[in-house]
Amino acid sequence: MTVSEELDALHGQFPACGTVAYADLAAGMVLVANSQSTLDRHALDKLCAQAGCLLGGDGTPPLGAAAPDFALARETGRLLLAFKSPQQPTDALLCLAAPELDLAAFQIAAQACLVRISAEG
């Protein structure tokens, strides 16, 4: 599957996750987003900047001794999830979801999706 197809498949499996995007944290930009995402380029860039702040895009751990593999930011009505690629630590999967997302199941599926995308890249 192409990256775009992978993102669409993840969105199809978890409709509560409206945006699924593959990003380059070093460049600070989203490379591909799922076809159903309603976010424009500016909103995607903001999402990428927020994820970079949480994941330590510059390699510096934001909190603690190690840079995180994943980050979640929840506020009323919105949940941001960011997963760092184990193969390419500057690449990440960014997701914007409704609060009712099945968090445990989504984390497993998202990380598997990211591994497949990174392996093909």
Place this chain on the structure above:
Amino acid sequence: MTHDDAIAGNLAALGARQTVFRDGKRVISNGCFPPPLPAILQEIATTVLQRQLCFHAGDSHLALVVSERRLMSLVSASSDLAEAQPLIGTALSHDQPEVLEAVAAAMVRLAQMEQPVLVETGFAAAAADSGLGSLGLPLTMLEEIMDLDPAEQERPMAFFIDASAELYAACLLHSGGAWMGAAADQAVLTELQQIAEVQWERFQASFAKHAGPLETPRLVSLGPVLEGGLCVSVVWAGGECALFAHSRDDLAALHGMWQRVFTL
């Protein structure tokens, strides 16, 4: 509580209120936070003009005419609120202790449904049916019999920390300009204290720059970032913040608890 204090408290409560409606009814408690019974009493306290308030929890309901912090009459109650049945359609008065106890018992039962509590507010019926001629039941008497102090409103952060106690290994709360820690594992608490000393200000400023002001409740989780693969979660609410060290296995439950405490 003086009259001025009551007015100030009511204005503060109205200003801080998140307004969420479900099926045309306003949600005043999600069944967990704010605690249902104080939420019901707060609703009565903030109803100044004469109104009919109907409280719903699951399939149960209790409808009252309320005016100036007094319960004037009981309009209707679902059949499961047995204590309230003899009082339906009657004016309420504080000089009947058994009436006070019955109303309090019905409210407590409604609050214990572990269901979201919703309220419908409407104009009261004609004066003859709304207990206007009666003395009414002062809210203060209900608070006394229920042993509730309206001045002691629980902070959502304190409630969250208590309710999540099984889900974290250490917690560090920043409140009133100082950090306060609690942990079963002192080494984990020390790691959180190091974060607070060295990384916290930079992280908070950076996050606020990208995510916006931190006045509204937020939760951020990063993992794994501590020794032993533990995650760190951060909660901001009501001008306070707290750091939690927890395992990845407890992440979903911690987020579920945040949802229960901080959203209606």
